[in-house]
Amino acid sequence: MNIDDDHSPLYAKVEAALISDISAGVLRPGNQLPPEDRLIERFGVSRTTVRKAIANLVSRGRVEIRRGKGTFIAPPKVTQELTQLTGFVEDMRALGRTATTRLLDKQSVPADEVAGRQLAVPPGSLVMRIQRVRMADGVAMSFDETYLPHEIGKKIVTHDLDAEPIFSLLEDRYDLPLVEAEYRLEATTAAPDVAQALCIEPGSAIFLIERTSYTEGHRPVDYERLYYRGDLISFVTRLERRPRSHS
Numbered sequence: 001m002n003i004d005d006d007h008s009p010l011y012a013k014v015e016a017a018l019i020s021d022i023s024a025g026v027l028r029p030g031n032q033l034p035p036e037d038r039l040i041e042r043f044g045v046s047r048t049t050v051r052k053a054i055a056n057l058v059s060r061g062r063v064e065i066r067r068g069k070g071t072f073i074a075p076p077k078v079t080q081e082l083t084q085l086t087g088f089v090e091d092m093r094a095l096g097r098t099a100t101t102r103l104l105d106k107q108s109v110p111a112d113e114v115a116g117r118q119l120a121v122p123p124g125s126l127v128m129r130i131q132r133v134r135m136a137d138g139v140a141m142s143f144d145e146t147y148l149p150h151e152i153g154k155k156i157v158t159h160d161l162d163a164e165p166i167f168s169l170l171e172d173r174y175d176l177p178l179v180e181a182e183y184r185l186e187a188t189t190a191a192p193d194v195a196q197a198l199c200i201e202p203g204s205a206i207f208l209i210e211r212t213s214y215t216e217g218h219r220p221v222d223y224e225r226l227y228y229r230g231d232l233i234s235f236v237t238r239l240e241r242r243p244r245s246h247s
Contacts, residue, residue, distance in 0.1 A: 014053035033071040061231030082237045085181045087167040088134045097136040104131040106157045115147045118212045118223040128153020143197040145225040176215045184210040194227045205230035
């Protein structure tokens with residue numbers, strides 16, 4: 001393939017050609033990217049140029065590096081609306097994706113200052129912490145840390161948390177309707193434990209959502225730290241402008 005028809009950097013031309021292959025379905029999500037040597041031969045460029053093009057594709061979320069396996073075409077980004085209080089399973093079903101969960105840990109821990117404040121319990125008092133990986137179509141999307149008041153948490157962890165969503169258990173089994181939530185979203189980078197859970201490199205871009213959900217009487221019953229892969233999801237919301245005063 002001749003990529004010398006314009007004056008763009010060679011790595012940008014290689015990058016554009018590979019994106020064209022992805023868009024055309026020549027390379028599909030889950031396919032492994034051809035080896036470096038084959039790309040060097042195809043485009044007639046150096047190894048440095050190929051690696052620069054691949055690095056750009058990784059940063060744009062178009063391909064992902066799986067440690068010990070190679071470089072693969074990334075699934076298309078999920079666009080999730082932040083307009084209603086919903087759980088991961090509900091969100092993925094609405095998008096036509098299959099949601100699954102892998103439980104990593106469940107144990108009683110002393111509440112740190114933030115968890116204590118969000119659950120309205122003294123710091124250091126016991127709360128139940130549940131750690132899970134949430135997947136869409138088999139791909140790890142988020143690493144979730146859920147903190148529950150200890151009395152309700154002891155009941156929740158008796159269930160199969162790989163199969164039963166915590167929101168459903170709170171509402172359907174324990175008569176704790178979730179009526180509202182407070183969200184805090186920030187862009188950050190993956191710490192080693194989060195990166196390991198999500199099968200990404202430490203330092204990769206992620207979204208951190210802190211969400212406190214309340215039952216009736218503004219009683220907090222669920223505080224979560226949700227670490228979403230920044231290359232696989234985007235968030236949207238809708239805002240209304242406050243009426244202007246004409247006085």
